[in-house]
Amino acid sequence: MPKQAMARAIQQRTLKTRAKLLDAANAVITENGYEALRVEEVVLRAGVAKGTFFAHFKDKDALMDQLIGAEIDRHLDMIEAQGVPETIDGMAAALMPLVKFMSCERYVFDVILRHSGAAANAGIGPIATTFGRQAEVTATWLADMPFRRDISPDLQAEGVQAFVVQAISLVFCALHNSVDPQERLAIYLRAWLTPNA
Template identity: 40%
Template sequence: MSRAPQKRRLETRAKLLAVAQEIVSEQGYSGLRVEDVVARAGVAKGTLFSHFGDKDGLLAVLIGGEVMGQLDQIHGLGTPESIDDLTKRLFVHLDFVAKDRMIFDILLRYSGATGSETNEVVTETFTRRCDLAKGWISQMQAAGTVRAGLDPEFLAEGIEAFLAHVLAISFCMEHELRDPKAALQPFLQAWLSP
């Protein structure tokens, strides 16, 4: 059994996260370097690793926080009225992830991860997004706008699959300028329509 963290540790952690967020807003996630973070935060390198395990762990906390904010926003809009409407609700998330391949990688790596102290935020975004879609789907099934006969949770997981797919393709085809938003709609239509 481990003790609760000391006040000093929480402060250090907060400082590191604040500094990292600052650097990200200046240079993007891909531009974040560990040495810069610790230099600005005024701590030693080892400290950062003792808090977040590795660089990805730090990024996971930042990105997880961002995505949670977006989900709050989407949640406020209520249940969509059509599949097309449902698709549009996911555009905020799609735009965010499409900005930087690193975001996609981190989300993919930590979704449903081990639930270790530092990165459980990303796991939460995954389950939360699934729950959100699950709620929509069961209501839309009742309204007849989504096909019945399949578990809402299962259908929600399918949406996750298509989300990841259109993002992966958009990163591969960057030169062809394929828009992930336009690509998503047909998949969800075929997956969800009655």
């Protein structure tokens, strides 16, 4: 058997263990939510030693990042599938399920919040990447929306996009610890994007 075959075989075992851990983690979360996840419980269900867990994930957060990141990606798929919204309200509505997931549990929200910093810097994690995707999606929306014309010229797409995306997704929900502010945000945002109305 050639070296590559061995390497592949070894990788197979690694992948299998990793899958066992992820499956176990998903099972725990499905039953008890993200908050209640214990590494001990995960390795017990996966049938591996505790040390193995940390060979596959840097720490507990790394696992959560991956699981939560995957969930965000699923939401983004749905958002993209809906196409470009026609109004600010439509935009808020399209993002709502994602925002709702983000604030479904305090723990989830904290993980996401922690990553939002990394998104703007060099260090990139799984969730930071999904933020990048969200930024792209929203940028497309903004470019196509009618009210885009009302934005003063010196506020370029990049700035607006960062402002809108990050504000929408995190800020107001963080500050109010619920998804309610989405509605108020829509009001502020409309006023901001259409100052002459």
